[in-house]
Amino acid sequence: MGRRRQQGQAGADGGAAPLLDQAVRAVLTAPEDGLDLALDTGASLMAAVPAQWPAVSRALLGYADTAVGRCWSAGWRPADLARVVRRELKPVHLALAVDLIAAEGRRHPAAALDRRWHEQLRELEAEVWWQGDEAYLAAFAHRHRLDRFALATAALELLRTWGRLPPIAPVGPGPGPGGRAGGAPRADRQAQGPVPGEPRMLSRIRALLAKAESTEYPEEAEALTAKAQQLMAQHSIDEALLAAGGADRNAPGALRIGVDNPYESPKTMLLDAVAAANRCRVVWAKEFGFCTVVGFDGDLDGVELLYTSLLVQMTHAMQKAGSRQHLDGASRTKAFRQSFLVAYAARIRERLTAATERATEDAAAGRHLREDGTEEHLVPDERLLPALAARTEAVDQEVGRMFPKLVSQRVRVSDGEGWVAGRAAADRAALHGRAGEIRR
Template sequence: MTSVQARISAVVGGTVDYETGLDALTVAPSTEVNPVLVEMLREACDRLLRGGWQPVELHRVVERRGRPTHGQLVTDAVAAYLRGFSRATVDQRWLAQAETLGAHVWWTADAGYLDEITTRWRSDRVTVLDTVLSLLTVLSEVPPVEILVPPPGSPAVGGRRSGADGSGRIDERLLDRVRALLAKAESSTYPAEAEAYTAKAQELITRHSLDEALLVARDGNRTVVPFARRIGVDHPYEGEKASLLDAVARANRCHTVWSPELGFSTVFGFDADIDAVDLLYTSLLVQAHRAMAQSEPPGGKAGRARLKAFRQSFLVAFAIRIGERLAGAAKAALAEATRSTAEIGSPQPVDLLPVLAARDEQVRETMRQVFPNTVRARGSRVDSREGWESGREAADRATLPGRDPAGS
């Protein structure tokens, strides 16, 4: 172990004061410090990426615990990590996340990476050293997670993924329609109009999911397996937002495990259903925040506690009421799909109820394998009747499948 590496490890481990260690690095020759820092950064990121952290997740957690510039360094580490693998051998979900981050090798040589990034950021050496050293500290405190997507170099998960094309995702044309509808719902200033757009989006998603379940059940040679995805839940009011995500997930035949220390929920289900949960949760959260802003009491110092209690109670009520209405909508959609199946007829008639029950047990078993021990979360307190009533009223305005846009 070189003296530079020992010094960095001591700072990261907390046995040497951070400022003292940083000062020592800044006065040492860059030819000695830079290669060691870059190597330690890549090793730290590689360890977490091999251990189950996906590109977008790692980027999010370091920005959440550190600084925005930390995320830029993680993006470069992802690009460097991918160099060691043929793209054909990397899971498409992993590749998609790397592409979302814009991960690519833009620097000319690893040996000059820190010098090049100093120029790229129009910064100075001390600032860059501070950023890298503090990121190493953040990375050292990131806990292990469950492997949900095989990291590069790992064997692929067996079984065909859900989705009519085997990709495991909702058809892109359908996704485009759903996204367009939800975008209109989020931008509309008229509740009835927003409700109609949201209802149509949910209707399309629900019908697609039931059609997929029937298709798999009728094709005895087709095997699909459930998966899981971590969805970020941002502060403030993470617990209340996680409850909303859980309500949306349950309505779409998924299950969630909330990890408050990391700021995400793990959603288990078939990929097309998880896509639906992700889209709908994001849209409903936007709509909830807009409705909350329109009905909340004035803030200020005197009203700060009241405002916080109002917002928390609003989100609790919104999540509970949305859960109630989604459950009813799911039941109505199932009844309609069952009637349609019976009317159309089929050489291989399939009863949807046992099909959905079997799929649900598959999802639960996957969740038990990943999280053998879970604890039921405590419910959030409601300290504002005003917020509670406003939240339920806002949820009532979110028309769902099988409902008239006017709501009921």
């Protein structure tokens, strides 16, 4: 205790930053069997003297600037850091993580952040809500009903988790000079009106999917989702022709989408189905709970929107299918649902691919869908198919550059009834209406 008091007093006199650095370093390097001791020792040093708590608060926010900035340099983004914490730690750690991300964000002007970075900060509700950095820890402890020791422990656990993250392939510019890309930040994803900086076609797709998720009538949801996929394919074709004309020379980009348990494998299959139908590629990082989607910017936006909507529909269909039991009364719900979701994703892949092929055939023949939903006939553009092939090749090359070593994984189906039910549910969630309707 004498040594702890001596170091704690040093913190009160202005040595909080070295004390915190020492505690974090000990926790970062501690083996698993010595982690509890390192956490207890470090948290005790940080929390021992009430008078040093404001200095510890300032030191923590200063240390977080460096720790979070190091994660940005290693390819991580705000949603990624939050996802890691959500998977591995507790809600209080997530609240602390969001605050530290917000605090670090004060270093960067809004113009230094790209569109998706802004979106992630908004979705996390990352904002500096406290008054003065020296008061932060006291305010956080009061808000979450924690004592100093418990909060210091949580901070060290969080910094250990972030400090041990490996570098990953970046999916866009990090904050800093020249970092802004991709247009202005969009409004909430559920918004149905026009969004600044977003093509009007994507705004219409967003509105259709929001309505599809909210309606209580399956037939209406089917029609709305069908229309959204139709517009997505048309939008991709229009952008490909624009690029072929030399008006747009954008290169493929990437984004990360979280894929969480349970049933993360079939969820990834669903995302891959949506991505493939929209000329994108998916790479799954199972250990971190996310997929990287590679494609052109407009296609990426559409993939994210449609996957989110179909995931809602798929989950609802699975729950509606209910639970299953063996003849002896034992539960086989997990196997049934796993097979259900795999079949659902496989059938959605077939239907999305067919819809995209039909839209491409129509475009190649000169049939074009106006934004008001009516059809116009144009002179067939011979550049279309080569332009689409060039974009597919560019995406494949970008995947090879970002992920030079890829491994495929098979998904097993262990419940035949679940497979049949899943395909049937995917058929009911039709992505197109009657034949005359889908072909316009």
